[in-house]
Amino acid sequence: MGLDEQISTAKGLIDSDPKQAEQELRKLVFDVPGTDVETTRVKEQAIGALAEAYVKLQDAQSLADLLSQLREFFGAIPKAKTAKIVRGIIDQIAKIPNxxxxxxxxxxxxxxxxxxxxxxxxxxxxxxxxxxxxxxxxxxxxxxxxxxxxxxxxxxxxxxxxxxxxxxxxxxxxxxxxxxxxxxxxxxxxxxxxxxxxxPVALQAEIDTQSGVLHAEERDYKTGYSYFFEAFEQFSALGDDKAMSALKYMLLCKIMLNESGDVPALISAKAGLKYTGRPVDAMRAVAQAYQERSLQAFQPC
Missing domain, CATH: 1.25.40 (Serine Threonine Protein Phosphatase 5, Tetratricopeptide repeat)
Known part of the structure; x- marks a missing residue:
């Protein structure tokens, strides 16, 4: 079986049997000799898949140990590839709770x-x-x-x-x-x-979000809303979870602008429908309580 087939087989095990996938991938990373272009490419793929397996196993410590174990390999590949692998593994550790x-x-x-x-x-x-x-x-x-x-x-x-x-x-x-x-x-x-x-689009969305936050702090909710709207569209296009936060900020700005009647329409719009759930329902309830001027309705929100 060729190296590409071995990786493909091991990747297929990540969801069903991550422990077995880990064992197979470690063999590819540490037991396959050579640092030629083809072998390096295969090892890079195997390292990425191995990190996914550890995330599936919720084993943050093994991911941390992997960085130390790979240092010999890092010495044999270009610095740019090393940087990509190291940052990728740290990103994977972040996916594990606590x-x-x-x-x-x-x-x-x-x-x-x-x-x-x-x-x-x-x-x-x-x-x-x-x-x-x-x-x-x-x-x-x-x-x-x-x-x-x-x-x-x-x-x-x-x-x-x-x-x-x-x-x-x-x-x-x-x-x-x-x-x-x-x-x-x-x-x-x-x-x-x-x-x-x-x-990059994701970074621009982060800048727009921070701009919206600071304008909202100054009670300029109209400008804040426009920045949050830009950030929401960008995050949404990328499929980034931060789109939910941007949407909540948008809805909050509408409430603070005394335009809470617009909240249901924003939520039910095509872009907003993707993010229906408890956080958005909570903002809808806050807007409703504000419209009714009801502290009693606001308390459970």
Missing amino acids: STQLQVVVCKEQVEWARTEKRTFLRQRIELRLAALYLELQDYPTALGILGTLNSEVKKLDDKLLLVDIHLLESKVHHAVRNLPKSRAALTAARTAANAIYV
């Missing part, structure tokens, strides 16, 4: 390894991920410390796409600590950097 602390440990380990190996591109992106994790853990001073160092370093390299990500995350951290002037300044810096380059 793995935030482990992600922090893994990111710190990978930052140190990348620094030792002089892999600047990879180190900077993992540090950005680490700052986002500290935001999630509400350790804001540590997040801002990482972003400050990263910002000054990346400005010298003029990596505008990474600068957009850094400024956007910085805006979110400042917003979390209620420093709205600095949050707006960081968002403006993100937009300025974004204007000079092509920005």
